[in-house]
Amino acid sequence: MRLRAVRAGLLVSLIGMAIYCALHLRIETNVLHFMPRDSDSERARVSARLADSDLTRTMALSIGGDDPASARATALELAERLAERPEVAWVRTGVDTESLRSLYELYFPRRHAFLSEDPEREIPELLSEDGLRSRARALKRDLALPASTLLEELAGADPIGAFRRIVERFRGSQSAIRMEGGQFVSRDGRFAIVLLATRQSAFDSASQGPLLDFVRSSFQALSESRGGGLVLEMSGANRFAVESERRIKRDIYWIGACSTVGLALIFMSLVGGLQRFILVAVPSASGILVATTLGLLVFGTLDGLTMAFGAAMMGVAIDYSIHLMIHHGLSPPSETPERTARRLRGTLTLGAATTMASFVGLALTAFPAFREMSFFAIVGLGAALAMTLVALPGLLGLFGRARRVPPRAARLASLLGRGVIGLRARPRALAALPVALVLLAPLVLPRLQFVDDLSQLGDLDPALFEEDRRVRERISRFDASRFVIATAPDVEAAVALNDEIHRRLEGVVRDGGLDGMRSLHALLWSQELQRRNLSALAEQADADLGARLQTAFAEEGFRPDAFAEFALYLESAPQPLTLAELEASGLGDLLSPWIFALGDRTAVAIYLRGVHSVEAIESAIADLPGVYLFDNRTFINDVYGEFRRTTLRQMLVGGGLVLLLLLLRYRRWRPSVAAFLPAALVAIALLEVFSITGVEVNLLHVMSLIMVLGMGVDYGIFVVDSADEPDRLGATMLSLLVSCATTVFVFGTLAISFHPALRAIGLTVGLGILLALLFAPVSLLLVKTRASV
16 A cells, blocks of 8 residues: 555656646757856856857847848848847947947046056147147148038047047947948948847847847848848857757757657567557656756756757666566566566666766766756666656556567577576687777777867857858957956956056057957046046146147137137046946946956956967066966867866776775675676777777767766676576576667667767767677676576
8 A cells, every 4th residue: 555655646746747847848058058167267257257248149230232222221120120129138230329429428528538548658749839730730631521510519628639539449449340321331331230239148049049030030021121132141149059959959859759769669679569668668758757857946947968868868767677677577477576676676776876876977067067967867867766666566567468578588588698608608708809908908099089179069050150250250350269368356456457458469469469459448447547647638738738739729720719618628637437437327338348247356358359479469468467368269178178087087986986886785896896897898998999980089978988887887787686597697688688779779869960969979878888788798707607597
């Protein structure tokens, strides 16, 4: 009665979990899941900040066609529609009036605080007699231009052009695109440009997907209304995120369908009966359901790779129920399913424990995606084991027809049993392959090739990359990976450091080591530099600046009283502009790419364009504290390389832990080593195969190798526990054959996936489990068995 109550409770719980998953399941493909979190490394935090910043949330739309005027008009209408979308934080087709108004209100009263980056030298030159005459001639020339209305209004208060310098720096900070008729266009004028930013992360495909669909459909309607002939191209991290999710969802459905059909066909051909397959699949399906439910509760969402990995885990979790069903089917008629479960409980529990132990190392990493995979595997395997031992015996008893295996399965088990015993009688032949592997290792393994390029974990349409490149070329050539990063204890120190970096990098630009840069310097200078400008100007004012300016400009035909407002300005000294004031203004949303909090410190980022000499940049900033050239792509690849090396080292530690578990169970070294031996041989053989065939090993190959080790130990345990019972060795080998066939098939579907990460997992696990089956009889070298079946 108690067992029935437990089983009824399990059924109700599973139904509740299925309902919960149906209502809350959300799959993401977020590249941030593959970046280290919870790291004390400043560079790791910088990398994470750059990966999910306002910069990655920004999209660029390029509209072109035979008629540039039609393209620009379409861009304006499309921007109006996008501005009404809730996902869009802002959209711009040019430097808008509001930004210019904010620029004027904020900077014009403080224009002389931003006059020069070297005020002690440049301001006296600018305000010398020759400097003033030169400025007067320039102003006279500019006022003669058609678009000089605003300049004429400001000239009386700003004859030396301080505000004009600010405007030019501001426009240069926006992008490398041109302005034509107040609208953004490409450098060659052929394409209209629309810039927009989303409120949600670029990797939030739930919001980005509908937005991208809206952009395409709206453009199509606008283009058709103008007779067609227009072309829309887009650039943005969100496009890659949405495309990646689309592809990986396709793989999930494909893998899930192929796994289910393939498992059924293989199982039915070897063991027979659709009913048996349904029963044997219940524990593994339940394990996936439990892992999905708890994963949603713990993580909120699940990564697409985790779900694809989980679908493939069915081929692993099903091993326990296969082992139980086949042993029960070949046992004497008097043995009940519950008795078979009790007899195999130790074997199955030890096998599951060693497999779960192989995933523990991944759970302790700083990579969220690998934590999810590890959690999913451990919970799923544990739940599948529990269902195998608790629920499956009751199902076997309930469906009596599933009690016995078909005669062909019994014959195959007998054949396998005799074959293994035959191998045990020929120890030299049994030991030949392991010895050959060990002797070959020093010759082959040193040639193993490793690759740690994170970009190889994804597989996107090359046409998408090419389109993104074209759009970026039209608007900006700033490096998307390399930055100069500086950190300081507070905001003012960070801004001052940014000023110095800008000054030094200008020297690199002049020397040809760098084409250009963008930074906070276009909008904000340190309090100290602003005060130096005001002080240098005040010194010139004390030297009768007003009279000298009036004389110089009068010589060019200006009225003597035209600059009275400038003279009044010299009598008052404005306060320097602060970051808080800038953030509160209409220009505040421009700051986030350039200055941000990093723990208890403040960081600034300088974006680089046309890096020709890394050495020149590093030399220019070498003696500045807290300043370094940061290559985000190289940093991430280095992190993955170190994690791969750490994982390889952890394999040795994990192997030691597995051996310890085996020793605790068997209390003797011979059966413990015998159970571990197939897994060790599989690891050596796989690495040798990769080396010989030229496969470049990445992090996911190494992760999968850990999985193979866990499952390989299972095979060794099953053989060792059956070695002293020759009448049951055949049942064990049959269950291993069925388990191997189903696992190889399931992970084989991963190997043909469109996603490189899934292909790496599928290739390693599929080949590894096949080798584990071949090496399983090697365990008999270290254990005694009777020579009869």
